[in-house]
Amino acid sequence: MNDHKLPYSHGESDQAGAGLAEENLLHRGAPTQMTISPIDLTIVALYVCVMLGIGYYVFKKSPNLEEYLLAGRSMTTPILVCTLASTYYGLDVLFGTSEIGFNDGVVAFFGYSELSLGFYIFAAYGLSRKLKQARFTSLPEILSRSYGASAGYLGAVSSILFSIPALSLFALGRLSYVMLGIDAQIGALLLGSIALIYTLWGGLWAVAITDTVQFVFMCITLAIAVPLLMSQVGGFETVAANVPSTHFDLLGGIPFWLMVAYAATGISILVDPAFYQRIFAAKSFSQVRNAMLIALVVWGAYDWLVTAAGMLARTGVELGTLPAGLHSNDALLTAVVMALPVGLVGFFLAGVLATSMSTIDSYCLVAGGNFSYDLYRPLLKPDASDQELVRATKIGIGISWVLGFLLAFLFDRLMSLWVFNASLLTSTVLVPLFMSLFWKGRKTPAAGVSSFLFGMVSVIIYYFGIAQLGSYDDTWGTYIWTVEIGGNPYALWQEYALFFSLPISFVGFLVGNVFGTPLTPSAETVEVAP
Amino acid sequence: MNGWDFFTYFSSILLAGSAIWIFVLFLRDAKGIIQGSREIEEPKED
Numbered sequence: 001m002n003d004h005k006l007p008y009s010h011g012e013s014d015q016a017g018a019g020l021a022e023e024n025l026l027h028r029g030a031p032t033q034m035t036i037s038p039i040d041l042t043i044v045a046l047y048v049c050v051m052l053g054i055g056y057y058v059f060k061k062s063p064n065l066e067e068y069l070l071a072g073r074s075m076t077t078p079i080l081v082c083t084l085a086s087t088y089y090g091l092d093v094l095f096g097t098s099e100i101g102f103n104d105g106v107v108a109f110f111g112y113s114e115l116s117l118g119f120y121i122f123a124a125y126g127l128s129r130k131l132k133q134a135r136f137t138s139l140p141e142i143l144s145r146s147y148g149a150s151a152g153y154l155g156a157v158s159s160i161l162f163s164i165p166a167l168s169l170f171a172l173g174r175l176s177y178v179m180l181g182i183d184a185q186i187g188a189l190l191l192g193s194i195a196l197i198y199t200l201w202g203g204l205w206a207v208a209i210t211d212t213v214q215f216v217f218m219c220i221t222l223a224i225a226v227p228l229l230m231s232q233v234g235g236f237e238t239v240a241a242n243v244p245s246t247h248f249d250l251l252g253g254i255p256f257w258l259m260v261a262y263a264a265t266g267i268s269i270l271v272d273p274a275f276y277q278r279i280f281a282a283k284s285f286s287q288v289r290n291a292m293l294i295a296l297v298v299w300g301a302y303d304w305l306v307t308a309a310g311m312l313a314r315t316g317v318e319l320g321t322l323p324a325g326l327h328s329n330d331a332l333l334t335a336v337v338m339a340l341p342v343g344l345v346g347f348f349l350a351g352v353l354a355t356s357m358s359t360i361d362s363y364c365l366v367a368g369g370n371f372s373y374d375l376y377r378p379l380l381k382p383d384a385s386d387q388e389l390v391r392a393t394k395i396g397i398g399i400s401w402v403l404g405f406l407l408a409f410l411f412d413r414l415m416s417l418w419v420f421n422a423s424l425l426t427s428t429v430l431v432p433l434f435m436s437l438f439w440k441g442r443k444t445p446a447a448g449v450s451s452f453l454f455g456m457v458s459v460i461i462y463y464f465g466i467a468q469l470g471s472y473d474d475t476w477g478t479y480i481w482t483v484e485i486g487g488n489p490y491a492l493w494q495e496y497a498l499f500f501s502l503p504i505s506f507v508g509f510l511v512g513n514v515f516g517t518p519l520t521p522s523a524e525t526v527e528v529a530p
Numbered sequence: 531m532n533g534w535d536f537f538t539y540f541s542s543i544l545l546a547g548s549a550i551w552i553f554v555l556f557l558r559d560a561k562g563i564i565q566g567s568r569e570i571e572e573p574k575e576d
Contacts (some may be wrong), residue, residue: 298549
């Protein structure tokens with residue numbers, strides 16, 4: 001078997017990395033419905049009730065805007081670890097990494113998963129300190145402080161588009177069919193509405209506390225399931241005897257530039273608005289730094305266990321203990337449900353559902369905050385009261401959820417483009433954002449806007465140009481355009497978009513800086529770089 | 531038990547241990563934080 005599909009964009013959030021893992025989960029035909037015991041279903045139902053209860057508990061406290069959007073800037077290390085881990089380790093990692101483990105072996109861990117962790121270390125030490133010092137409320141606010149209102153609006157629209165939870169709602173629908181036997185649209189409507197309700201009620205506190213419950217469920221059930229699965233299969237000696245030997249190649253023969261491209265996808269965490277929101281919500285720089293360093297250890301262990309689960313499931317298929325036609329994307333779910341006893345399966349399934357719900361809640365909240373704080377307040381009502389902004393945030397949350405649902409179930413063609421929005425956000429926002437934070441010299445509004453626009457145009461041209469000029473590669477599951485320069489062939493993959501768009505965005509910054517005029521002191525400009 | 535088995539057991543213990551430890555710390559912090567954030571904010575509004 002050589003179903004060597006490209007993975008999700010690892011190192012990104014579930015939202016950003018929603019690519020192939022969720023797409024496969026949703027698009028590859030009729031799924032196999034699982035048989036779940038009544039005890040496990042009861043546990044899942046109780047879990048859903050607990051989520052709503054948490055939201056209602058926070059709702060009764062009538063949070064103000066800072067509490068609603070940023071949990072009063074009082075999050076400590078433990079809850080930050082949980083919410084970071086839950087937000088960034090969603091269905092993409094759960095199903096994507098195990099799928100690569102199933103098809104290709106340990107490269108899922110050593111090749112795809114761990115190379116991008118350097119960005120997290122930079123984020124822990126370099127980025128979070130800057131962001132805490134400047135006391136921002138949202139990612140677009142960083143742009144508007146350095147480049148003026150126009151750049152802030154562009155950043156807000158880009159962030160909202162990125163945050164619309166179309167893929168997550170789609171995946172939730174599919175999961176609810178596979179696990180609970182509910183029609184996908186109705187499942188997404190019911191379970192997605194629960195995520196919507198507790199987010200509307202409780203804001204970031206509700207999101208973070210539910211993330212925490214999910215984090216604990218997933219970590220503990222996975223830590224129990226994989227050793228049980230290993231003992232049922234017969235350990236890695238049995239794995240080695242039943243899977244191709246290439247499954248133990250650490251880097252698995254992946255083309256060098258593709259490896260670099262996947263390591264580079266970790267860069268998207270540096271523009272992810274949900275990540276920024278958690279930094280802004282931290283009580284102090286040291287709390288968020290410690291949380292990220294602890295999360296790195298947790299992520300490493302989690303990555304290996306889902307990789308191992310994929311390899312063990314493959315061995316189970318070869319030995320006949322798992323169905324012969326098992327799709328690699330179903331490997332983890334099927335194998336873990338087989339390995340765990342009744343009761344723990346319920347906790348695991350609740351955790352899987354919550355993994356999808358935690359993405360929906362987090363990004364709806366981000367979109368709501370962008371709508372109220374970055375668009376409604378500066379454009380329509382600069383003197384809006386705190387409660388008006390909370391109300392506007394809730395309206396924004398509702399709009400983003402509805403748009404996500406419509407995209408997920410009514411506009412299939414648009415959905416297939418949605419996997420591209422992480423590259424779009426990175427290409428448009430990264431350069432102006434980092435120049436704002438780390439460049440001490442002159443910055444003009446034109447630089448912010450042109451950097452954004454150059455990045456946007458270049459990534460769109462590249463992405464669709466490769467699709468038009470190249471051909472679809474079935475082995476890798478992507479478009480590749482091979483060009484000859486000086487007699488030598490060079491393969492341009494769609495995944496290389498950032499190699500082109502980021503330098504072009506930087507050129508846009510330089511051009512705008514040369515021709516533009518810096519903001520006047522009376523304008524709302526704050527130098528972030530020390 | 532080979533090296534991969536050991537690595538898997540080690541990762542399991544690390545993951546479960548971290549989750550339990552973090553959850554205990556979370557329980558210690560959570561209620562106080564939710565109540566405390568409002569108490570901190572109120573004087574500022576005055």
